[in-house]
Amino acid sequence: MPDLITHMAAALVLRRAFAGPRRRLVFLLGAVLPDLYFKALHVVLHADTWFCEPTHAPLVLVLECALVAMLFPAEERRGHFAALYAGSLLHVLMDAAKDNFGHGSVPALFPFSLDLWELGLYWTEDTVLVAPVALLAALALELAVLRPLLDRRPGAR
Numbered sequence: 281m282p283d284l285i286t287h288m289a290a291a292l293v294l295r296r297a298f299a300g301p302r303r304r305l306v307f308l309l310g311a312v313l314p315d316l317y318f319k320a321l322h323v324v325l326h327a328d329t330w331f332c333e334p335t336h337a338p339l340v341l342v343l344e345c346a347l348v349a350m351l352f353p354a355e356e357r358r359g360h361f362a363a364l365y366a367g368s369l370l371h372v373l374m375d376a377a378k379d380n381f382g383h384g385s386v387p388a389l390f391p392f393s394l395d396l397w398e399l400g401l402y403w404t405e406d407t408v409l410v411a412p413v414a415l416l417a418a419l420a421l422e423l424a425v426l427r428p429l430l431d432r433r434p435g436a437r
C-alpha cells in the first residue's frame with residue numbers, strides 16, 4: 281500500500297471535485313479510511329492479515345463508509361458518504377496499482393472471490409521516493425491555485 285502521505289497528496293489534488301471545505305475534508309478522510317480500518321483490525325485487535333484484507337474490497341468499503349457517514353448529521357450523510365466512498369476508491373486504486381510481489385493487494389471481488397488483484401505499475405518501496413515528490417507537487421498545485429485567489433482579496437496588494 282502506498283503510504284498515507286502519498287494517499288493524502290493524491291486526494292489533495294482531487295478534492296476540488298467536491299464542493300465546500302467540509303465535503304473536501306471528508307474526501308481526504310475517505311482517502312485514508314481503508315488503511316485506518318486495516319490498521320485498527322491488524323495492529324489494535326491483532327487480527328491476521330488475511331482477515332484485514334477485505335477492508336480494501338469495494339463492497340466492504342460501502343459498509344465502512346456508511347458507518348463513518350452515520351457520524352454526521354442526517355442531512356449531510358448522503359453527500360459525505362459519496363465523498364468517503366470516492367476517497368476510498370481512490371485509495372484502493374492506488375493500492376492496486378502497486379506491484380505486491382505478484383501476490384496482489386486488493387480483494388476487488390470480495391466476498392465473491394478471495395483473489396487479490398494488482399496492476400503492478402510500481403514497486404512497493406517506490407512510495408518512499410514518491411511521497412515527498414507527491415507532497416511537494418500537491419503543495420505547489422495548491423499554491424498555484426490559491427495565489428490568484430489571495431491576490432484578489434480586498435486589501436491585498
Ligand SMILES: [Zn+2]
Pocket residue numbers: 281282314315336371375
Ligand atoms: Zn491501503
